[in-house]
Amino acid sequence: MINIVLFGKPGAGKGTQAEFLKEKYNLTHISTGDIFRYNLKNGTELGKEAQLYIDKGELVPDALTIKMLQDEVEKNPETKGFLFDGFPRTVAQADALDAFLKSKGWGVTATVALEADDEVLVQRLLERGKTSGRADDQDEALIRNRYQEYNEKTAPLIEYYKGQGKFYAVNGIGEISEVTERLSLIIDKL
């Protein structure tokens, strides 16, 4: 069992890299952002609740997000491992993930961060917003609020995982394949 947390600011390329890594390492990819968007599109209760926060560029409350993540893990009992993308995003979520994985005899193997400068990322998100249809990528004020949420609530996880000796980082700027290569060098050694 190998469980990897793919970490990075909004727009850092987590989803893009996850597509390659899940194939390469045969992992089950769980993106909380994708699950929320799926629920939003289908008008589920979870989607309606999450929309209240996503529309403001805020994080969805921990309780809702943690429950959803656990349900998703439970759906894949036979997997060789998970690639968590966009989760955890708060210390409470990280604590919940540790406890939940531990209850199954598993744990987080490593957290791998994609690093990039805020200004580069804001431009990337605005570009993505032109084609993706994602409302949260079309409004610069909303994007800036997501960075503020990241700085306040998610950035503390760097120290959290460093404290556990599980934090690795790569430069997220460059060709997609180059970044995949950088990530692979770390994952191959785990």
Ligand SMILES: Nc1ncnc2c1ncn2[C@@H]1O[C@H](COP(=O)(O)OP(=O)(O)O)[C@@H](O)[C@H]1O
């Ligand atoms: N782990 C999480 N905890 C709380 N909210 C989340 C989480 N993952 C996703 N979300 C919500 O869904 C939105 C979109 O998620 P995602 O596509 O991963 O964002 P981004 O492109 O900003 O990294 C986030 O801005 C947030 O509101």
